[in-house]
Amino acid sequence: MSISYALEVENLSKRFGEEPFVIEGLDFQVKKGEFICLLGASGCGxxxxxxxxxxxxxxxxxxVRVADRPTLMFQDASLMPWLTAGQNVELALRIKGIGKEQRRNRAQELLELVHLGSAFDKRPHELSGGMRQRVSIARALAQEKSILLMDEPFAALDAITRDFLHEELIGIWKRTGLTVVFVTHNVREAVxxxxxxxxxxxxxxxFIKEWDINLTEPRRIDAPEVATLASEITDHLRNEIKRHG
Ligand SMILES: Nc1ncnc2c1ncn2[C@@H]1O[C@H](COP(=O)(O)OP(=O)(O)OP(=O)(O)O)[C@@H](O)[C@H]1O
Ligand SMILES: [Mg+2]
Incomplete structure (x- = not known):
């Protein structure tokens, strides 16, 4: 495996039992530190x-070859309801064998990174959906893997909270040099x-088409350049969905 790649996939296909192939013949590489978005209709795999x-x-x-074992972040935050926000983050550190004192400090730092420094002792039910997703990001970062796979992590959030988390995620990505594979069916979010x-x-x-996005940061989801490119990509997606009735 080339040292500059975080992920390399060759001729990947998947079917469940005797069902038709869900995904077929995927070939792609993701460079270390790259942020890619996979976009596709519901059920495409x-x-x-x-x-x-x-x-x-x-x-x-x-x-599939990976440079590091990836962390997968799911659509719902899937936090342990009986643990506080801080303890949820600490759990990931405990699994890594980090001692008690250090664990607490690191969990606090990570919660501060996602702007939840004051929520350490709150339980998930006391937090909003967006806050829970931020705890979930902190917990994912606690694993200290260099590859983060995100499966529609913000799909259930309102537009403003999502916008805020986009900014936060990009900030974290820039500061940490993570490789991110972000899955979404939202074209604007991808762009x-x-x-x-x-x-x-x-x-x-x-994989039917890909776009290099050369827009400057900070990028806004409602910026005209984002909208123009998103509408071009949406046309392709729409044709794709039509093709399948
Ligand atoms: N464990 C499984 N056993 C059998 N079929 C499966 C299994 N997991 C997924 N599938 C099928 O594979 C197809 C792709 O599902 P997948 O969940 O990967 O889609 P998706 O692109 O993530 O969709 P969404 O955007 O709705 O989350 C679906 O037809 C689904 O029924
Ligand atoms: Mg899915």
Whole structure:
């Protein structure tokens, strides 16, 4: 594996049992420190692909090489309801074998990074959806892996909270040099975040087109350049969805 790649996927296909292939013939590389967005209609195989990249499932055909074991962040925050925000983050550190005192300090630091420094002792039910997602980001970062896979992490949030989390995520990405693979069916979100946007077809899921995004930061989701490119990509996505009735 080339040292500059975080992920390399070769001729990857996946089917469940005797069903038709869900994804077929995927070939791609993600450079270390790159932020890519995978965009595709519901059911096209995005989560299937992320699960394989995270080694939670295995390919039917093809190979995946990773420079580091990725962290997968799901659509719902999936925090332990009986633990506080801080303890949820600490849990990831405990699994790494970090001692009690250091764990607490590090968890506090990570919560501050996502602007939740004062929420350490709050339980998930006392937090809003956006706050829970931020705890979930802090918990993902606690694992200190260099590759973060995000499966529609902000889909359930309102536009303003999402906008705020986009900014925060980009800030963290820039500061930490993480490699991010971000899955979404929201075209504007993909254009807002990615350095590269890859569009997937459905049945079977293949990569049909990709765009390098050269927009300057800070990028706003409602900026005219974002909207123009998003509408071009939406046309492709719409055709793709039409093709499948
Ligand atoms: N464990 C499984 N067993 C059988 N079929 C599965 C399994 N997991 C996924 N599938 C099928 O694979 C296809 C792709 O599902 P997947 O969850 O990857 O789509 P997705 O692109 O993530 O969709 P969404 O945007 O709605 O989350 C679907 O038809 C689904 O029914
Ligand atoms: Mg999915």
């Amino acid at each position: 995005k989560s299937t692909l992320l699960n394989i990249l995270a080694d939670l499932d295995s390919p039917s055909v093809g190979t 807002r975040l990615g350095q590269r946007v890859i569009l997937m077809s459905s049945k079977p899921g293949r």
